Amino acid sequence: KAGVTQTPRYLIKTRGQQVTLSCSPISGHRSVSWYQQTPGQGLQFLFEYFSETQRNKGNFPGRFSGRQFSNSRSEMNVSTLELGDSALYLCASSLGVDRVGSPLHFGNGTRLTVT
Amino acid sequence: DAKTTQPTSMDCAEGRAANLPCNHSTISGNEYVYWYRQIHSQGPQYIIHGLKNNETNEMASLIITEDRKSSTLILPHATLRDTAVYYCISYRGTSGSRLTFGEGTQLTVNP
Numbered sequence: 001k002a003g004v005t006q007t008p009r010y011l012i013k014t015r016g017q018q019v020t021l022s023c024s025p026i027s028g029h030r031s032v033s034w035y036q037q038t039p040g041q042g043l044q045f046l047f048e049y050f051s052e053t054q055r056n057k058g059n060f061p062g063r064f065s066g067r068q069f070s071n072s073r074s075e076m077n078v079s080t081l082e083l084g085d086s087a088l089y090l091c092a093s094s095l096g097v098d099r100v101g102s103p104l105h106f107g108n109g110t111r112l113t114v115t
Numbered sequence: 116d117a118k119t120t121q122p123t124s125m126d127c128a129e130g131r132a133a134n135l136p137c138n139h140s141t142i143s144g145n146e147y148v149y150w151y152r153q154i155h156s157q158g159p160q161y162i163i164h165g166l167k168n169n170e171t172n173e174m175a176s177l178i179i180t181e182d183r184k185s186s187t188l189i190l191p192h193a194t195l196r197d198t199a200v201y202y203c204i205s206y207r208g209t210s211g212s213r214l215t216f217g218e219g220t221q222l223t224v225n226p
Contacts, residue, residue, distance in 0.1 A: 043216040090158050106158035
C-alpha cells in the first residue's frame with residue numbers, strides 16, 4: 001500500500017510569491033491534515049480536511065489556505081510568501097474524523113525555502 | 116491533549132533492546148498513547164499506539180502501566196537505522212485532534 005505522497009519534495013521561492021503544495025493520502029483515508037515544522041516552533045497544526053470540508057484550523061494567517069478534492073487529495077496554498085514561511089510542510093492522512101484511535105500517517109514533507 | 120515528558124537523549128548498542136520511557140501522568144481515560152519517530156528531513160513515522168493493553172507489531176512493543184501514567188516503547192533489536200527522534204504523544208486519536216509533538220527523545224544507536 002502506497003504511503004502519503006507529497007509533491008514537490010523541495011521548493012525555493014522568493015518573498016511575495018505564492019506556492020501550492022500537493023498531498024495524496026493513503027488509499028481509503030478520507031482525512032488530511034497539514035502541519036508546519038520548524039526548528040524553533042516544532043510541529044504546528046495548520047488545518048484538517050475531511051470529505052472536502054475544512055474541519056479544523058490552526059492559528060495561521062489567512063495567507064495559508066487549503067482544499068480537498070473528491071478523491072481526498074489535498075492542496076495547500078501560501079500566498080505572499082515571507083521569509084518566516086521557510087519550513088518543512090507535512091501532510092498526514094487518516095481514516096476519518098469518527099475513527100477514534102486511527103493513527104495519522106505522514107508524508108515526507110515539502111521543504112520550502114523562501115529567499 | 117495530555118502533556119508528555121521524555122528524556123532528551125538516549126544511547127543504545129546495535130543489536131540490543133532500546134527501551135524508551137514516556138511519562139503521561141495527566142492522560143485522560145479516552146486518550147491513546149502514540150509513538151512516532153522522525154529521521155532528519157523526513158516526515159514522522161507512525162510506530163505503534165495503545166489505550167490500555169500492551170501492544171506489539173512488526174516494529175516495536177508498547178508497554179503501558181496499569182495506571183496509564185507512563186509507557187515504554189521497546190525496539191527489541193536496535194539497528195543503526197533506528198537512530199531518530201522518538202515522540203510519545205497522548206491524544207484521543209480522532210482526526211479532529213491537533214497533534215502536539217514535544218521535544219522527543221533523540222535515540223542514537225551505536226555500532
